[in-house]
Amino acid sequence: MEVVIVPDAAAGGELIAESMAQLLRRKPDALLGVATGSTPLPVYQALAARVRAGAVDTHRARIAQLDEYVGLPADHPESYRSVLRREVLEPLGIPMDAFTGPDGTADDVQAACEEYDRALAAAGGVDLQLLGIGTDGHIGFNEPCSSLASRTRIKTLTEQTRIDNARFFDGDIAQVPHHVITQGIGTILEARHLVLLATGEGKADAVAATVEGPVAAICPASALQLHPHATVVADEAAASKLKLADYFRNTYAHKPEWQGL
Ligand code: F6R
Numbered sequence: 738m739e740v741v742i743v744p745d746a747a748a749g750g751e752l753i754a755e756s757m758a759q760l761l762r763r764k765p766d767a768l769l770g771v772a773t774g775s776t777p778l779p780v781y782q783a784l785a786a787r788v789r790a791g792a793v794d795t796h797r798a799r800i801a802q803l804d805e806y807v808g809l810p811a812d813h814p815e816s817y818r819s820v821l822r823r824e825v826l827e828p829l830g831i832p833m834d835a836f837t838g839p840d841g842t843a844d845d846v847q848a849a850c851e852e853y854d855r856a857l858a859a860a861g862g863v864d865l866q867l868l869g870i871g872t873d874g875h876i877g878f879n880e881p882c883s884s885l886a887s888r889t890r891i892k893t894l895t896e897q898t899r900i901d902n903a904r905f906f907d908g909d910i911a912q913v914p915h916h917v918i919t920q921g922i923g924t925i926l927e928a929r930h931l932v933l934l935a936t937g938e939g940k941a942d943a944v945a946a947t948v949e950g951p952v953a954a955i956c957p958a959s960a961l962q963l964h965p966h967a968t969v970v971a972d973e974a975a976a977s978k979l980k981l982a983d984y985f986r987n988t989y990a991h992k993p994e995w996q997g998l
Contacts, residue, residue, distance in 0.1 A: 750779025802838030887921030
């Protein structure tokens with residue numbers, strides 16, 4: 738995989754937003770897979786700035802959701818559908834009918850998961866999937882020891898993930914759902930380009946395990962090593978435990994600009 742070390746989160750956001758903008762110029766109806774959480778916000782802000790400046794046209798772009806809480810009504814402010822409407826669709830001027838995501842309120846959750854995998858395939862597959870990473874190495878909400886071949890399904894969040902996400906629920910862990918629907922690791926690996934952004938010291942162990950550790954279910958993000966086009970963008974703090982940091986810096990410094998991410 739390619740590892741790009743950037744000075745800070747804002748620089749990571751600019752780099753990935755530019756890569757998304759280039760994709761949309763090549764393929765205006767590209768399907769962008771988006772994550773929630775704090776990490777991707779600089780990407781969405783940098784892409785929205787390009788839209789406002791007229792540097793990229795998003796009117797045919799399509800958006801696919803990575804994961805969703807089970808049991809939160811779609812209009813709950815912290816349902817990932819609501820978060821993505823606020824943080825991605827509205828700022829980018831993309832209508833809700835260009836959005837696809839799993840139904841976290843379905844009576845038959847398993848059927849909703851299978852339906853979502855079919856919908857992604859019918860949409861032609863995800864062109865670029867943006868990922869964050871959990872402190873435990875999760876991608877989407879594939880917690881440690883998720884099958885590396887898993888499909889979209891219901892997962893139980895670890896206590897650590899619920900603690901990490903309590904900040905979105907007034908700091909009250911009791912309000913954080915226990916269950917989520919997440920694209921499986923096998924589903925995620927079907928996207929044409931995977932871009933994982935990691936920022937802050939708290940992600941340094943997970944990034945080291947992802948990039949330099951063995952491919953192992955204990956670190957779900959290590960599955961990116963199996964993908965032919967995976968890019969990890971890490972700020973200095975998140976990259977601080979990489980043994981090969983200098984090699985990655987040198988490689989990227991000598992990469993021809995036309996190759997993009
Ligand atoms: C959310 C998601 C999760 C987050 C991860 C990191 O859609 O897929 O994997 O990316 O929990 O969250 P933040 O960015 O808030 O540290």
